[in-house]
Amino acid sequence: xxxxxxxxxxxxxxxxxxxxxxxxxxxxxxxxxxxxxxxxxxxxxxxxxxxxxxxxxxxxxxxxxxxxxxxxxxxxxxxxxxxxxxxxxxxxxxxxxxxxxxxxxxxxxxxxxxxxxxxxxxxxxxxxxxxxxxxxxxxxxxxxxxxxxxxxxxxxxxxxxxxxxxxxxxxxxxxxxxxxxxxxxxxxxxxxxxxxxxxxxxxxxxxxxxxxxxxxxxxxxxxxxxxxxxxxxxxxxxxxxxxxxxxxxxxxxxxxxxxxxxxxxxxxxxxxxxxxxxxxxxxxxxxxxxxxxxxxxxxxxxxxxxxxxxxxxxxxxxxxxxxxxxxxxxxxxxxxxxxxxxxxxxxxxxxxxxxxxxxxxxxxxxxxxxxxxxxxxxxxxxxxxxxxxxxxxxxxxxxxxxxxxxxxxxxxxxxxxxxxxxxxxxxxxxxxxxxxxxxxxxxxxxxxxxxxxxxxxxxxxxxxxxxxxxxxxxxxxxxxxxxxxxxxxxxxxxxxxxxxxxxxxxxxxxxxxxxxxxxxxxxxxxxxxxxxxxxxxxxxxxxxxxxxxxxxxxxxxxxxxxxxxxxxxxxxxxxxxxx
Amino acid sequence: xxxxxxxxxxxxxxxxxxxxxxxxxxxxxxxxxxxxxxxxxxxxxxxxxxxxxxxxxxxxxxxxxxxxxxxxxxxxxxxxxxxxxxxxxxxxxxxxxxxxxxxxxxxxxxxxxxxxxxxxxxxxxxxxxxxxxxxxxxxxxxxxxxxxxxxxxxxxxxxxxxxxxxxxxxxxxxxxxxxxxxxxxxxxxxxxxxxxxxxxxxxxxxxxxxxxxxxxxxxxxxxxxxxxxxxxxxxxxxxxxxxxxxxxxxxxxxxxxxxxxxxxxxxxxxxxxxxxxxxxxxxxxxxxxxxxxxxxxxxxxxxxxxxxxxxxxxxxxxxxxxxxxxxxxxxxxxxxxxxxxxxxxxxxxxxxxxxxxxxxxxx
Numbered sequence: 001x002x003x004x005x006x007x008x009x010x011x012x013x014x015x016x017x018x019x020x021x022x023x024x025x026x027x028x029x030x031x032x033x034x035x036x037x038x039x040x041x042x043x044x045x046x047x048x049x050x051x052x053x054x055x056x057x058x059x060x061x062x063x064x065x066x067x068x069x070x071x072x073x074x075x076x077x078x079x080x081x082x083x084x085x086x087x088x089x090x091x092x093x094x095x096x097x098x099x100x101x102x103x104x105x106x107x108x109x110x111x112x113x114x115x116x117x118x119x120x121x122x123x124x125x126x127x128x129x130x131x132x133x134x135x136x137x138x139x140x141x142x143x144x145x146x147x148x149x150x151x152x153x154x155x156x157x158x159x160x161x162x163x164x165x166x167x168x169x170x171x172x173x174x175x176x177x178x179x180x181x182x183x184x185x186x187x188x189x190x191x192x193x194x195x196x197x198x199x200x201x202x203x204x205x206x207x208x209x210x211x212x213x214x215x216x217x218x219x220x221x222x223x224x225x226x227x228x229x230x231x232x233x234x235x236x237x238x239x240x241x242x243x244x245x246x247x248x249x250x251x252x253x254x255x256x257x258x259x260x261x262x263x264x265x266x267x268x269x270x271x272x273x274x275x276x277x278x279x280x281x282x283x284x285x286x287x288x289x290x291x292x293x294x295x296x297x298x299x300x301x302x303x304x305x306x307x308x309x310x311x312x313x314x315x316x317x318x319x320x321x322x323x324x325x326x327x328x329x330x331x332x333x334x335x336x337x338x339x340x341x342x343x344x345x346x347x348x349x350x351x352x353x354x355x356x357x358x359x360x361x362x363x364x365x366x367x368x369x370x371x372x373x374x375x376x377x378x379x380x381x382x383x384x385x386x387x388x389x390x391x392x393x394x395x396x397x398x399x400x401x402x403x404x405x406x407x408x409x410x411x412x413x414x415x416x417x418x419x420x421x422x423x424x425x426x427x428x429x430x431x432x433x434x435x436x437x438x439x440x441x442x443x444x445x446x447x448x449x450x451x452x453x454x455x456x457x458x459x460x461x462x463x464x465x466x467x468x469x470x471x472x473x474x475x476x477x478x479x480x481x482x483x484x485x486x487x488x489x490x491x492x493x494x495x496x497x498x499x500x501x502x503x504x505x506x507x508x509x510x511x512x513x514x515x516x517x518x519x520x521x522x523x524x525x526x527x528x529x530x531x532x533x534x535x536x537x538x539x540x541x542x543x544x545x546x547x548x549x550x551x552x553x554x555x556x557x558x559x560x561x562x563x564x565x566x567x568x569x570x571x572x573x574x575x576x577x578x579x
Numbered sequence: 580x581x582x583x584x585x586x587x588x589x590x591x592x593x594x595x596x597x598x599x600x601x602x603x604x605x606x607x608x609x610x611x612x613x614x615x616x617x618x619x620x621x622x623x624x625x626x627x628x629x630x631x632x633x634x635x636x637x638x639x640x641x642x643x644x645x646x647x648x649x650x651x652x653x654x655x656x657x658x659x660x661x662x663x664x665x666x667x668x669x670x671x672x673x674x675x676x677x678x679x680x681x682x683x684x685x686x687x688x689x690x691x692x693x694x695x696x697x698x699x700x701x702x703x704x705x706x707x708x709x710x711x712x713x714x715x716x717x718x719x720x721x722x723x724x725x726x727x728x729x730x731x732x733x734x735x736x737x738x739x740x741x742x743x744x745x746x747x748x749x750x751x752x753x754x755x756x757x758x759x760x761x762x763x764x765x766x767x768x769x770x771x772x773x774x775x776x777x778x779x780x781x782x783x784x785x786x787x788x789x790x791x792x793x794x795x796x797x798x799x800x801x802x803x804x805x806x807x808x809x810x811x812x813x814x815x816x817x818x819x820x821x822x823x824x825x826x827x828x829x830x831x832x833x834x835x836x837x838x839x840x841x842x843x844x845x846x847x848x849x850x851x852x853x854x855x856x857x858x859x860x861x862x863x864x865x866x867x868x869x870x871x872x873x874x875x876x877x878x879x880x881x882x883x884x885x886x887x888x889x890x891x892x893x894x895x896x897x898x899x900x901x902x903x904x905x906x907x908x909x910x911x912x913x914x915x916x917x918x919x920x921x922x923x924x925x926x927x928x929x930x931x932x933x934x935x936x937x938x939x940x941x942x
Contacts, residue, residue: 068780076901078690164662166642166690168655224693243694243702244893246779266779271888271897274758279774279891282766442906446640 061575084165098232107556109565127196141231148183154211297542334531339385368520372528705788707894717818722825730833749823757889774891832864873929
C-alpha cells in the first residue's frame, strides 16, 4: 500500500510541476546555448522578449566586512595569460588578480585613472612615444618586485610570444599599435608606437596591457592555464582553480590600494543559464552574472529576495554584408537592405521595447557617434528601397533572391525571431525573396569569417577597448572577417569608397577630441553610404543578485554592482550586509 | 599518481580479477571467446576513432573560427594551423593520431587552456563515473524491484502504476526531469543542492578526483556530506530515466518465468511465493536484464551528457559537448576513444557475466 501511495505522490508531483505557472518558475526556455564569448568581441548571449525590474540596493556593506560571495557564470575560462587571453570572462579574472597600467573607475565608462601607473601617461609631441611612470614600491602578491624593467619585459610578451597562443591577442591589440616597450629607469616605461593613436590610454586600460608575474608567466613562453595560486598586482589572489567547476579568490595583502571588504569570492561555472537561475533562487550562488537572457532575468526579478538589474552596457547586433559575393556586391542591393530595416519594430516586437535601436556601428555615448543609417536611409522607407532595387533591374516580377544566414543557438532564441522579422521587412518591398538559412555556430562562423559563402549574415560585437576605433576598424580594415571591404593585402575592394580607409587612419591619429569627433562622424556617414554592415540593436546584459549583496554606493552604477559601460566586474567593490 | 591512472586501477583491478577467473576456471570456449572479444576491441576502437577523426575534419569550421569568431583572421588561422600540424597532409595527421591512441598520449587540447588532454580527462572521467555508477545501481535496483513486484502482482494497481511510471519516466527528456527536480527539491523544498559536485566553500584535497573517495581518504566528513548531497539529484535523474526499461524487462520476464512448469511444480510442492520469486523466477528472469546492462551503457553515456549540462557537473559529457562546439579535434577524438573503451569493456564484462549466470550459454 505504501508503495502505491509513493508512486501516486510522485506522479502527482510531476503533474503539478508540469502544470505550474511558468511566471513563478524559471523552467521557461530562454535560449539555447551559452558557448564561448569569443575574444571579448563576438558576444554570446541568451535573450528573450521582455524587460526586467531593478530593485534598490540594500544598505551595505556591513561595518564588520568579511564574508564570501559566490558568483555564477556560464562563461568558461579560455586563457589566463594576459599575452594571450581574449575573452570577456578571462579579462574579468585577469583584471581582478592583476591591474593594468591604467584602469577604468568601476561603474564608469568614461573615466580612466592611473592603475599601476603613478599618473596618466604623457605622449611625445609627435605622438610616437608615450611615457608611463610606475608607482613606487609595487610588488606582486608573492613579493616579487615590479620594476619598470620587469614591466617592460612582461609587456613585451604581448608583442613577441602572443602569436604562439590560441587567442593571439597581441596580433590585434599589441603589434598594430606598439613597436616596443622599454624601461629607462626603475620607474619609467616608454612605449614606442608605429603611428600616433588617439586612444592609447584606452588600450593601456585593457587586460592585454597587464604586466603579469614573471614567476608564473615567463618572458619566453605563454602559460595559458597556470596552476593556482595566481599572484599578480591586483586586489585578489586566485587561490584555487577547479577546471570547469570553480575558482576561488582571496585578498592580496600586498595590494597597494584598499583591501577588499570580502574574505573570499568564488566563481562557479554552470552549463546552462536555467540551472544558474535556479541556483541563485535557492541561494547556492549569490550573483548570476553572464549569461542570462532577458526572459530569465525578468522572471528572477519577480522572485522575492532577488534583484535583477540591466547593466548599462551590452553587445551590438548587426548584419554582415559581404561586399564580394553576389548579390550584395551591388551597392543598390546593400542600400535597399539598409532602407527597409525597421529597428523600432524589431525592438518592440522581439524585445518588448527592451533594446535600443542602433543607427550606427558606433553606439551612442562614444566620441562622434551619430545616427548615420537613420539620416541617410530614414529607414524604414520601402519606396526608397524599391527605387534602389529598380535601379539594379529588379522588379516584382524579377525579384532579388537574397540568402540570409543566422546561428540559431549561439545568440539565443531571439536571434531567430529577429531574423524572421527582418525577412518580413525585406519581403515587404515585394521585390525581394529571402532565402533564410540557419547554421550551427562552429560551421557558421567559419563561413562568415571566410567570406566565401554568406551574402548576408548576423553577428554580435562587444568592444575590446571602449573607443569608436574598435567599432569601425575591424569591419573596414580586416580583410577576411566577412565584410570583404578590404582585401587581405589591405587594398580596398573595387567599387568601395576608399575614403573609408583614409578617414579611419585620420581618426586614429587625431588627438584633438573635437577634430576627431568630426572625422568620426564623416567616417560613419561613408560607412552607412557603403553599408559596410547594417547595425540593428544594442543587446541588454543582466546581473541578478540576492538581497544583502551590494556594490559601492560612492561609485557609479551601484545598483548593477558597479558594472558600467565597460562591463567590467570589479570584485573588490562588492560587500554584504552581514546577513 | 595521475587521477587517470588511479581510475584505471580502480576499475582495472576488478576487471583483471574477473579475467583471471575466466582463464583459470572458465571453459575453453569461454576463454577463447574472451580472447577474441579483447582482440576485437582494438579494431573496433580504431574504426570508431578513424570515423571521428575524418568526420571532425570534414565538418566545416575550425577551432580558431569557433573560438575567436569574427576576430579569427586569416593570418591567425594560418599560424594556428602551422603550430598544430593542421597543415600537414591528412594521412600524416591520421598517423600521428593512431600513434597517440596506442600510447594514450593524446597531446594537448587545441583550444582554450591547451592543456594536456590526459590531464583534462583525469579531472572529468572520475566525475562522470562517480555519477553514472550510482545512477546505474539506482536504475537496476529500482527497475528490478518494481518490475518484480509488477510481474508477481500482475494486473494489480501496483502493476499498472509501475507500467505507467516506466513509460512516463523513459519517455521523459533527461534535461526536463533534471530541471524539474532542481525546482522541486532544490528551490521549492530546499532539500538538496542543485548544481556542481561539492559546495565550493568547503575545501577538499583532490587526490583521485572521485570526491567521495577523496573525502573518505582525507577523513573530511563535511566534504563527504556535501558530495553525497550534490550526487542526489543527478543520480536520481539519470537513474530514474534508465530504470524504466529495466522495470519493463524485469516485469515481462518475471511473468513469463512464473508461467514455467518448474515454477508451478515448486508451488505444488508448497514452497512459499517469496522463495519461488527469489530462487526460481527472479534468477532466470534477470538473465536478459544483465544483457541489457551492456546495451544501456551507451545510453547511459549519452544521458550523462545532458545530465552533466543541467547539473553543472564537470564530467566527460559536458566536456565533449563544449569541445565539439569549438571544434577541438584532439579533445573530441580522445573522449570518443575513452567512451568506446569504456563501452567495450563493460560489454565484455556483461558477456562474461552472462555466460556465468546462464550455464546453457556456450561460446
